[in-house]
Amino acid sequence: MTDYEKEYFTNGGYRPMVNYPNHLLRAQKIIKIARPQSVLDVGCAYGYVTMYLQQLGLSAMGCDVSKWCEEQAARIIPNSYKRCPAWQLDFDDGQFDLIYCEGVLEHLPEDKINDVFKEFQRVGKRFYLALAFAGREGVDKTEGHLCIHDIQWWFERMPEFSWLYGGPGCSAEGNQFIYKG
Numbered sequence: 233m234t235d236y237e238k239e240y241f242t243n244g245g246y247r248p249m250v251n252y253p254n255h256l257l258r259a260q261k262i263i264k265i266a267r268p269q270s271v272l273d274v275g276c277a278y279g280y281v282t283m284y285l286q287q288l289g290l291s292a293m294g295c296d297v298s299k300w301c302e303e304q305a306a307r308i309i310p311n312s313y314k315r316c317p318a319w320q321l322d323f324d325d326g327q328f329d330l331i332y333c334e335g336v337l338e339h340l341p342e343d344k345i346n347d348v349f350k351e352f353q354r355v356g357k358r359f360y361l362a363l364a365f366a367g368r369e370g371v372d373k374t375e376g377h378l379c380i381h382d383i384q385w386w387f388e389r390m391p392e393f394s395w396l397y398g399g400p401g402c403s404a405e406g407n408q409f410i411y412k413g
Contacts, residue, residue, distance in 0.1 A: 236339075237300040241277065247400045249304075258334065261385035265395060266359045268329035274318050274352070275336030277301050281310035286312065290343045293328070295321065307372070319347035323355045331356040337386070347388055353391045360394040 241249040256283045262271060269291060273282045278301055285292035286309065292343045294305060295314045305313035316322040317351030318336060331352040338349060383396065390396055 236296075236298045236376070239344075241298070241300060249278055249363040255280035256284045259288055262330065262332055263288060265288070266330050266361065268359065270328045271330045271332055272321070272323060272328040272355060272403050274321070274331060274333040274348075275339075276305070276309075276313070279313055281332070281334075282309045282312060293323070295323075317344075319344045319351055321351045325354055325356045327355050329357050330359045330361060330362045334361075337376045338379050340379055344397060345379060349389060349391050358393060360391055 236410075252345055260306070262268070262285065271282075271285050271292045273279070273285070273292065273294040276282050276296050278343075279294040282292045282294035282305075284343065286289045292309075293312050293314065294309055295316050295318075296302070296305075297317050298316065299315065302313060315321050318340060333348075333352070337348065339343065349360075386396055
């Protein structure tokens, strides 16, 4: 299993983590799609999207499993970060309007995916926005990708009132965008 600490975020699979222009675009897209007042960014890494959500007037928190990310987030989103796994979120029931999770699900063990979605439903009030790398099993695996499936597999497991972006090289501008409502 990949170690999601300093090496991964500075030289490894993620490439150097910096404040990319798409972080602001993601925050703007979240607001446009769901119009939430509060957001939890699950797997936020250093917290750049969370930072932009806060700057745009939302109550936003980030979480990740990485101690390295926790240290970086202390500068970027002070007092707005918790270290916890996606399948065991350290937040109150119904605390957030929207749960945002990008580029994380494919890194999780497949046997944790249903637990992750249950946690999203527990801490989220209304909406879930998940971006998963939907690819070809056995072909599109890269460093740290443990759970690679087509978009239908993800759609069948995601909670109601969710948006899912997916496609090879998935991004918020991904190949497919589906809503389960």
